Amino acid sequence: MSVLTAATDQSICAPLPVLGKDVTVPLVTGGEVTYAALDYAASAPALQRVWDDVAAYAPYYGSVHRGAGYLSQLSTDLFESSRVTVAEFLGCRAGDQVVFTRSTTDSLNLLAAALPADCQVFVFETEHHASLLPWRDARVTYLNAPRTPDQAVETLERALAGRDPYGPALVCVTGASNVTGELWPVKELAAAAHAHGARIVLDAAQLAPHHPVDIAELDVDWVAFSGHKLYAPFGSGVLAGRSDWLTAAEPYLAGGGASRQVARRADGGVDVEWHTTAARHEAGSPNVIGVYSIASACKALTEAGFDSLVAREQRLVTEVRAGLAEVPEVKVLSLFGDDAPRVGVISFVVEGWNSSHFAAALSAEYGIGVRDGLFCAHPLVRTLLGSDPQDVGECGAPEAEPGQKSLNAIRVSFGAGTPDEHVERFLRAVKELVSEGAQWKYRTEDGRCVPDRGTATQV
Numbered sequence: 228m229s230v231l232t233a234a235t236d237q238s239i240c241a242p243l244p245v246l247g248k249d250v251t252v253p254l255v256t257g258g259e260v261t262y263a264a265l266d267y268a269a270s271a272p273a274l275q276r277v278w279d280d281v282a283a284y285a286p287y288y289g290s291v292h293r294g295a296g297y298l299s300q301l302s303t304d305l306f307e308s309s310r311v312t313v314a315e316f317l318g319c320r321a322g323d324q325v326v327f328t329r330s331t332t333d334s335l336n337l338l339a340a341a342l343p344a345d346c347q348v349f350v351f352e353t354e355h356h357a358s359l360l361p362w363r364d365a366r367v368t369y370l371n372a373p374r375t376p377d378q379a380v381e382t383l384e385r386a387l388a389g390r391d392p393y394g395p396a397l398v399c400v401t402g403a404s405n406v407t408g409e410l411w412p413v414k415e416l417a418a419a420a421h422a423h424g425a426r427i428v429l430d431a432a433q434l435a436p437h438h439p440v441d442i443a444e445l446d447v448d449w450v451a452f453s454g455h456k457l458y459a460p461f462g463s464g465v466l467a468g469r470s471d472w473l474t475a476a477e478p479y480l481a482g483g484g485a486s487r488q489v490a491r492r493a494d495g496g497v498d499v500e501w502h503t504t505a506a507r508h509e510a511g512s513p514n515v516i517g518v519y520s521i522a523s524a525c526k527a528l529t530e531a532g533f534d535s536l537v538a539r540e541q542r543l544v545t546e547v548r549a550g551l552a553e554v555p556e557v558k559v560l561s562l563f564g565d566d567a568p569r570v571g572v573i574s575f576v577v578e579g580w581n582s583s584h585f586a587a588a589l590s591a592e593y594g595i596g597v598r599d600g601l602f603c604a605h606p607l608v609r610t611l612l613g614s615d616p617q618d619v620g621e622c623g624a625p626e627a628e629p630g631q632k633s634l635n636a637i638r639v640s641f642g643a644g645t646p647d648e649h650v651e652r653f654l655r656a657v658k659e660l661v662s663e664g665a666q667w668k669y670r671t672e673d674g675r676c677v678p679d680r681g682t683a684t685q686v
Contacts (some may be wrong), residue, residue, distance in 0.1 A: 240535040243276035243527070245458065245471045245644030252594045255678045260594035262303035263284050265455070268405050268572045268640035269598055271436055273520070274458040280523040281460070281516055291513045292484060292506075306515050309522035310505070314524035317450055318441035319466050324470040327463065327518050331432040334451035334466035335399070337508055338428055339365065341476035347396040349386050349425070351379070352606040353406075353562065358399050358430040358451075359606070363403040365397075372610045376412040377562055379400060380419055387423035396425035402434030406611065406638065408544070408572030409563050417446045428468070432456050436642055437540060437570035439533045442468060454521040458528070458643065463517025467509075474503050478510060485510035528643070540571045541619050543641055543650050547573055550654035556580075556661050558637060560611040563667075571645070574602070574638040576612070582635045583676040588665040591678045593656040595649075598638040599609050599676075608636055 245553075251259040258284045264272055284305065289298030291306045311324045319325065328334045339361035342348070348362040350369045368386055373379035383398060390396055398420040403410050412427055420427040428449040431440050437453040442450055449468030478485040479499055485507050486501040501507050528536065548565075551557045556578040561567065577585050586599035601608045614634055639653060668679040 233308075240532060240539055242539070242646050243271040243458075243531055243643045246275060246278055247272050248644065248646070254594060255591040255665070255680070263593075263595040263652055265639045265645070265649060265653055266596050266598045267436070267642045267645070268408075268433060268602075268638060270455045271381040271458050271642055272644055273460050273534070273643050274527050275645065276527040277459050277520050277523040281520050284516070284519060288516070291515045294513070297529045302515050304568075305519055306513060307435055309518045312522040312525055313465055314349060314467065316529065317511055318443045319464075320443050322470060324505045325441065325465060325467045326473065326508050327513060327521075328466055328508075329462060329463040329514075330357075330455070331355075331430060331451045331453040332361075332464075334464050335428070335430065337466055337479045338449060338451070338472075339363075339474045340479055341508075342397065343472060343475070344397040346401065347390050347394060347425075349383065349390075350399045351382075351394065351401075352610070353404065354399065354401055354429065354604070354607075355405050355432070356603045358401065358428075359431070359604075361551045362399070371563060372607065376415070376567070378438075382666055383416055387425055389561070390423070390425075392500055394476065395568070396420075396423070398425050398427040399430065400427065401430045401432075402440065403437065403572065404604075404607070405433045405572060406563050406602050406607050406636075408564075408569035409561065410438075410568045410570065414445050416555045421446070424641060426469070430643060433570060434530075438537060451544065454517060455667075457521060457524045459524045460517065463514050463521050465521065473505075473508060477501075479508040480646055482510035484513070498569070513549070517610045530615070540642060543572055543645060543647075544569060544573070546650055547571075547639065547641075547654065551575060551657065554658055554661050557657065560608075562607075562611070571641040571661065572606035572638065573612075573640070574608075574636045576636050577657075580660075582637045582663070583671075585660065586637050587669055587676040587678070588667070589653070589656055589660050589662055591669075592660075592666055593652060594640070595653050597653075597657055598640070600635045602636075602638055609634065612636065634652060 232608040250262045252262045253259050287298050287301050289302040291300055291302050293458055314325050335358050342365050346365050348365045348367045353372045370382050370386055373382050400416050401411055426448040429447045431450050434440055436457045451466050454463035486499050487502050490498050493500055551559055558576050558643045560574045583599045586597050589595040589597055669676050670679045
């Protein structure tokens with residue numbers, strides 16, 4: 228797993244400037260505090276560099292591929308040069324395509340729509356729903372959660388050995404878990420897939436913001452990721468990799484931009500010649516600002532020195548894990564064990580606490596934003612919590628009242644823009660809440676745990 232082992236011997240840089248770093252939020256106990264954004268795994272704050280680049284371009288906004296005017300030509304050049312930047316960021320091979328989408332979910336649904344007939348898909352139950360669910364029209368084999376990286380490779384090899392050796396097959400795997408942050412043995416899984424005549428797509432939504440991703444080095448066939456996790460605004464994503472299945476498939480969306488030529492037939496019908504480039508799956512007016520923001524983020528991370536960013540994040544990971552280990556009531560969730568390499572994504576439960584109650588107290592009393600729930604990875608969290616697959620539990624909408632046990636967890640996540648103070652405040656808050664309890668009463672409202680402001684009384 229050497230390709231995805233986090234670097235720790237590089238010089239450590241300062242956090243990158245991000246939007247919202249000075250935002251203050253009110254505390255239910257009185258006063259205000261600078262917001263500690265520790266929910267990067269859901270959406271990372273946009274880099275200041277990205278926002279500045281987008282603002283500088285905004286006055287020149289024009290319709291992409293749609294006009295002879297100067298602004299249209301400028302926007303088209305920016306759009307296509309962004310495609311080159313993303314290809315370089317991902318280490319794409321000659322012949323690979325970079326298709327711009329709305330998100331990782333959109334990217335994987337696009338690939339699912341492009342699968343050849345009778346394709347077999349192999350996916351671990353540990354995947355985020357974005358990579359677990361798109362394959363409804365294929366023959367899907369769901370693989371049990373492995374407890375070591377070696378077991379992951381062995382499980383896949385056994386499953387592939389029993390497949391139809393003559394039909395197309397695809398393996399879908401995450402690069403870094405959105406629940407535990409653990410790095411998966413992507414290169415070894417790719418080798419196993421190719422040895423059995425299958426292809427592999429890497430869900431890099433949680434990997435790309437935290438670690439360099441090189442398609443050629445990892446030898447994966449496709450990579451998918453989202454802009455809003457890569458320090459860019461919402462609404463843009465990428466599917467990059469081999470072109471043959473994409474070129475052979477019907478366009479993901481039918482419309483302008485995907486079509487090269489459209490003509491009426493004598494019988495009254497319509498003949499369409501579709502593009503064979505990435506435009507085939509980019510119908511409609513492209514999100515040029517979203518695409519440019521992704522390219523800007525790729526440049527910013529590269530220029531900052533990814534090795535240094537990784538080294539700093541690993542120091543934060545070590546500090547958080549060490550701090551949580553000092554609290555006996557806290558149980559950190561893990562598939563591969565304490566020694567597994569991981570990115571800045573850590574999930575845990577606290578004995579005696581409903582996880583949503585704990586997360587609400589972190590926000591209301593300390594100004595710390597984390598995530599609670601099943602993180603759109605229900606089978607994985609249930610496995611980690613040792614529950615029955617049929618147990619009740621919803622992503623971000625717990626059934627239990629504050630103080631009652633619930634089937635959910637708390638996730639803290641951080642990255643290139645996280646100040647040390649935010650991590651330190653989080654660890655202090657965890658220790659205080661566990662030892663002293665919450666200072667305020669809470670109730671469940673519309674599926675969320677919130678401060679009970681109606682009584683306006685402290686505990």
